[in-house]
Amino acid sequence: xxxxxxxxxxxLAFAATSCKSGxxxxxxxxxxxxxxxxxxxxxxxxxxxxxxxxxxxxxxxASLIKELGVPYSNKYISSTDRVGNLTTSFQQSMNLGVYAxxxxxxxxxxxxxxxxxxxxxxxxxxxxxxxGQFFDFTTLKRLATNSKNLDSLMQISVQSFNQMDxxxxxxxxxxxSALMVTGVWIEGLYLxxxxxxxxxxxxxxxxxxxxxxxxxxxxxxxxxxxxxxxYEKLLVELRTLKDLxxxxxxxxxxxxxxxxxxxxxxxxxxxxxxxxEITPEQLTSIIEATEIVRNRLISF
Amino acid sequence: xxxYITIIAIFILxxxxxxxxxxxxxxxxxxxxxxxxxxxxKDFVVKLEEGVPGGAPPVARFALLLSxxxxxRFSVCSAPNSEGEAVLQLFDMxxxxxxxxxxxxxxxxxxxxxxxxxTGVYHVxxxxxxxxxGEGVGIMSYVKKL
Numbered sequence: 001x002x003x004x005x006x007x008x009x010x011x012l013a014f015a016a017t018s019c020k021s022g023x024x025x026x027x028x029x030x031x032x033x034x035x036x037x038x039x040x041x042x043x044x045x046x047x048x049x050x051x052x053x054x055x056x057x058x059x060x061x062a063s064l065i066k067e068l069g070v071p072y073s074n075k076y077i078s079s080t081d082r083v084g085n086l087t088t089s090f091q092q093s094m095n096l097g098v099y100a101x102x103x104x105x106x107x108x109x110x111x112x113x114x115x116x117x118x119x120x121x122x123x124x125x126x127x128x129x130x131x132g133q134f135f136d137f138t139t140l141k142r143l144a145t146n147s148k149n150l151d152s153l154m155q156i157s158v159q160s161f162n163q164m165d166x167x168x169x170x171x172x173x174x175x176x177s178a179l180m181v182t183g184v185w186i187e188g189l190y191l192x193x194x195x196x197x198x199x200x201x202x203x204x205x206x207x208x209x210x211x212x213x214x215x216x217x218x219x220x221x222x223x224x225x226x227x228x229x230x231y232e233k234l235l236v237e238l239r240t241l242k243d244l245x246x247x248x249x250x251x252x253x254x255x256x257x258x259x260x261x262x263x264x265x266x267x268x269x270x271x272x273x274x275x276x277e278i279t280p281e282q283l284t285s286i287i288e289a290t291e292i293v294r295n296r297l298i299s300f
Numbered sequence: 301x302x303x304y305i306t307i308i309a310i311f312i313l314x315x316x317x318x319x320x321x322x323x324x325x326x327x328x329x330x331x332x333x334x335x336x337x338x339x340x341x342k343d344f345v346v347k348l349e350e351g352v353p354g355g356a357p358p359v360a361r362f363a364l365l366l367s368x369x370x371x372x373r374f375s376v377c378s379a380p381n382s383e384g385e386a387v388l389q390l391f392d393m394x395x396x397x398x399x400x401x402x403x404x405x406x407x408x409x410x411x412x413x414x415x416x417x418x419t420g421v422y423h424v425x426x427x428x429x430x431x432x433x434g435e436g437v438g439i440m441s442y443v444k445k446l
Contacts, residue, residue, distance in 0.1 A: 053342060206369070264408075274420075
């Protein structure tokens with residue numbers, strides 16, 4: 001009788017696995033449940049609901065740089081040669097974010113040949129922290145080989161990151177998600193500041209100054225994990241930047257939002273405006289510090 | 301014996317969870333595709349119970365950091381089996397910036413574009429008309445720089 005139950009169990013286990021395999025590009029390897037890994041610190045559901053999303057996006061800074069007409073340069077992005085040396089979940093999560101930002105930049109400039117290297121690096125790191133099943137590498141690689149598919153490539157890669165992020169949150173590994181977000185943010189800021197050095201513009205200066213608010217939000221998230229010394233070390237680095245952003249002034253002008261209805265769509269123009277005041281000296285200090293901090297973080 | 305039965309029950313119960321995850325992920329992909337010529341940024345999956353009569357309708361709330369100088373598009377889709385129709389609202393602090401449904405005029409909008417002029421934390425609320433139970437997904441996309 002017990003043998004029969006074992007056979008039934010194996011059959012049902014197989015059925016359950018088949019049920020799951022409907023998703024595209026699922027990783028066939030055996031995954032270690034996160035409850036077993038349990039690397040993270042639990043955050044209550046109430047706190048989770050208040051976590052600010054979209055703190056950093058691989059799209060927004062890269063898009064601004066492209067729209068400013070700045071030519072592409074591979075000097076601004078992180079080399080994928082380092083991937084093999086990234087062995088801890090801390091390093092892997094942080095650099096996953098860094099490469100995600102770089103992938104956004106490459107996609108924006110249609111650099112399909114380099115995209116595959118970055119997809120491979122991301123897949124390796126995602127597997128390292130057991131979220132590789134959300135990264136549909138086969139489809140992304142196929143899309144990357146055809147420049148007509150770049151919008152889909154961008155969408156699927158952003159969706160994959162969102163899925164990884166949600167999975168980490170729901171499996172008590174929000175600490176790793178926070179590192180991914182940090183990686184995206186620091187690489188985005190590095191990209192923006194490096195571009196500014198060569199091609200200064202008012203819009204980019206404003207965008208850099210505006211990161212004062214983003215950094216504050218990011219630090220609020222990271223401060224939840226200061227029991228871990230590595231996070232404390234990370235915060236020390238970010239505080240260096242925070243000190244430099246302290247003197248950037250952001251003031252507000254009040255105004256009523258304007259609503260325009262057209263073709264079943266509603267457009268809202270916000271008339272509450274923030275005005276960012278950043279001096280050339282402040283910019284220089286931030287640019288220099290960002291380079292130092294980013295280079296330290298990617299080799300933590 | 302009890303242990304085996306528990307394990308088998310877990311496997312049987314897990315299967316519908318995977319199916320639900322696939323359905324909602326397909327709905328998110330479809331909804332993102334309907335958002336137009338924009339770049340997908342985030343999705344907000346919502347499943348709410350029916351509201352209590354006389355009480356406030358259940359709402360799912362999401363905090364977001366939006367950046368100055370960016371046009372964001374918000375759209376919402378209800379799941380095919382959803383009882384209620386999903387409504388998305390965007391708030392800046394306590395001020396509602398816009399909604400996909402104007403309850404006063406009964407006007408529905410397929411999507412709303414928000415020209416952000418102030419970097420900060422905003423909130424997306426998703427609820428279902430008349431406080432009905434429902435499932436749906438909200439999509440936030442990047443339109444362009446101002």
